[in-house]
Amino acid sequence: xxxxxxxxxxxxxxxxxxxxxxxxxxxxxxxxxxxxxxxxxxxxxxxxxxxxxxxxxxxxxxxxxxxxxxxxxxxxxxxxxxxxxxxxxxxxxxxxxxxxxxxxxxxxxxxxxxxxxxxxxxxxxxxxxxxxxxxxxxxxxxxxxxxxxxxxxxxxxxxxxxxxxxxxxxxxxxxxxxxxxxxxxxxxxxxxxxxxxxxxxxxxxxxxxxxxxxxxxxxxxxxxxxxxxxxxxxxxxxxxxxxxxxxxxxxxxxxx
Amino acid sequence: xxxxxxxxxxxxxxxxxxxxxxxxxxxxxxxxxxxxxxxxxxxxxxxxxxxxxxxxxxxxxxxxxxxxxxxxxxxxxxxxxxxxxxxxxxxxxxxxxxxxxxxxxxxxxxxxxxxxxxxxxxxxxxxxxxxxxxxxxxxxxxxxxxxxxxxxxxxxxxxxxxxxxxxxxxxxxxxxxxxxxxxxxxxxxxxxxxxxxxxxxxxxxxxxxxxxxxxxxxxxxxxxxxxxxxxxxxxxxxxxxxxxxxxxxxxxxxxxxxxxxxxxxxxxxxxxxxxx
Numbered sequence: 001x002x003x004x005x006x007x008x009x010x011x012x013x014x015x016x017x018x019x020x021x022x023x024x025x026x027x028x029x030x031x032x033x034x035x036x037x038x039x040x041x042x043x044x045x046x047x048x049x050x051x052x053x054x055x056x057x058x059x060x061x062x063x064x065x066x067x068x069x070x071x072x073x074x075x076x077x078x079x080x081x082x083x084x085x086x087x088x089x090x091x092x093x094x095x096x097x098x099x100x101x102x103x104x105x106x107x108x109x110x111x112x113x114x115x116x117x118x119x120x121x122x123x124x125x126x127x128x129x130x131x132x133x134x135x136x137x138x139x140x141x142x143x144x145x146x147x148x149x150x151x152x153x154x155x156x157x158x159x160x161x162x163x164x165x166x167x168x169x170x171x172x173x174x175x176x177x178x179x180x181x182x183x184x185x186x187x188x189x190x191x192x193x194x195x196x197x198x199x200x201x202x203x204x205x206x207x208x209x210x211x212x213x214x215x216x217x218x219x220x221x222x223x224x225x226x227x228x229x230x231x232x233x234x235x236x237x238x239x240x241x242x243x244x245x246x247x248x249x250x251x252x253x254x255x256x
Numbered sequence: 257x258x259x260x261x262x263x264x265x266x267x268x269x270x271x272x273x274x275x276x277x278x279x280x281x282x283x284x285x286x287x288x289x290x291x292x293x294x295x296x297x298x299x300x301x302x303x304x305x306x307x308x309x310x311x312x313x314x315x316x317x318x319x320x321x322x323x324x325x326x327x328x329x330x331x332x333x334x335x336x337x338x339x340x341x342x343x344x345x346x347x348x349x350x351x352x353x354x355x356x357x358x359x360x361x362x363x364x365x366x367x368x369x370x371x372x373x374x375x376x377x378x379x380x381x382x383x384x385x386x387x388x389x390x391x392x393x394x395x396x397x398x399x400x401x402x403x404x405x406x407x408x409x410x411x412x413x414x415x416x417x418x419x420x421x422x423x424x425x426x427x428x429x430x431x432x433x434x435x436x437x438x439x440x441x442x443x444x445x446x447x448x449x450x451x452x453x454x455x456x457x458x459x460x461x462x463x464x465x466x467x468x469x470x471x472x473x474x475x476x477x478x479x480x481x482x483x484x485x486x487x488x489x490x491x492x493x494x495x496x497x498x499x500x501x502x503x504x505x506x507x508x509x510x511x512x513x514x515x516x517x518x519x520x521x522x523x524x525x526x527x528x529x530x531x532x
Binding site: 041042146175176177178179180181183184187188202204205206208209210228231232243244245247248249 | 296297411440441442443444445467469506507510511512513514515516518520521522523524
């Protein structure tokens with residue numbers, strides 16, 4: 001049985017009194033310890049699927065199941081222990097007036113997990129796990145570079161030792177060299193902790209590098225499901241996938 | 257004589273902790289060609305572009321041994337003379353149309369403002385000229401776009417409007433700062449085709465500022481690679497794969513490739529000597 005199952009999911013927002021049908025009947029299943037990618041251009045509904053899993057988007061049809069159980073209408077603490085999200089923009093997702101210590105300590109406080117010396121130990125360990133020195137503990141986000149902020153955001157998501165990480169364009173705000181470091185960090189953490197990833201990106205090359213299987217999305221619909229081998233063989237059926245593939249490879253081929 | 261000549265450009269910001277040099281002695285020439293300036297955030301590429309228009313606010317300061325555009329010494333002329341060049345002869349397109357178009361003004365009013373105020377055109381003449389400009393950037397329904405507000409346009413459409421606006425006065429030099437970074441890959445290609453045609457057909461000079469080495473390699477004639485305020489390598493775009501500087505090589509190597517190996521990506525081992 002798959003760890004994450006999404007069945008004929010529909011998400012409809014209300015914008016200016018008009019319904020906007022952002023996700024239109026998407027189904028997918030992510031196995032335990034798998035890394036699954038959602039790729040598509042802006043407005044394709046890929047991020048909305050992650051937000052729907054977290055209860056941050058109005059689901060108007062279909063079902064989302066974790067470990068075979070349908071999610072409660074309101075996500076509870078148990079959900080937060082199992083599923084965490086890393087957002088695209090580390091400038092917007094960290095509280096600007098909280099130190100790294102407070103940001104990382106908050107999940108522990110909410111879940112009543114660790115206090116005093118144990119709390120401090122876990123925060124320093126979490127920083128070390130994402131490759132940051134303990135000296136970063138009492139800094140504010142504005143004192144960190146983009147790559148360091150994203151490391152803090154990843155550390156925050158891992159504080160509760162979840163099984164599932166939802167990654168929404170985790171490296172698209174980063175420079176190429178910093179992106180490589182962040183992707184390597186995510187791969188290492190997944191291997192070490194047996195995490196399951198559901199990752200969203202507009203960059204097919206990033207998804208190809210990180211994911212075993214992927215769904216290509218366009219205008220709220222799943223255009224095609226592919227695995228890593230099929231992509232490597234250019235074995236794709238939908239013309240939109242080909243277009244996206246060509247636009248991505250053309251950029252890369254130019255330099256070779 | 258080149259269209260633009262820059263010698264030993266320095267941009268310094270006075271901060272509480274002492275002066276910070278964002279650009280440290282950059283020299284280059286630009287003719288009627290596509291010159292790419294690549295680098296990561298903080299490399300000084302944007303500051304270099306803005307310096308040409310003298311668009312650096314205090315506490316920032318621009319210094320150069322020489323900065324000449326069409327023989328005019330940009331370091332010496334008055335602010336008034338500089339204003340006469342901006343827009344008309346040297347134009348700039350910024351990264352994100354969301355932040356560079358006025359959100360509460362219809363596109364048509366923004367496109368014709370300059371024509372009416374600067375060139376004293378009538379409303380009708382200005383509108384005709386604006387329609388023509390939108391057609392030049394391949395907007396299919398220009399009448400509708402003229403009457404739209406920026407939020408009613410997609411990102412690609414907004415960026416084309418920005419380009420159209422900058423091109424109406426037919427500048428000799430266009431400085432494009434990450435003009436396609438906010439756009440989807442399939443839309444990017446279209447915007448690049450438009451810029452390319454403008455360089456070829458109008459003989460405009462283009463300074464193309466980007467963090468995306470591959471994009472620049474495909475699109476430009478010549479590339480300057482910047483690192484910490486200096487040019488570390490200058491290379492013909494077609495020969496980018498033979499780049500010799502370790503920073504350029506590192507930037508090319510750290511991108512994931514479709515069908516590439518799945519092991520850890522090579523990362524950049526920064527060398528203090530690169531910023532010397």
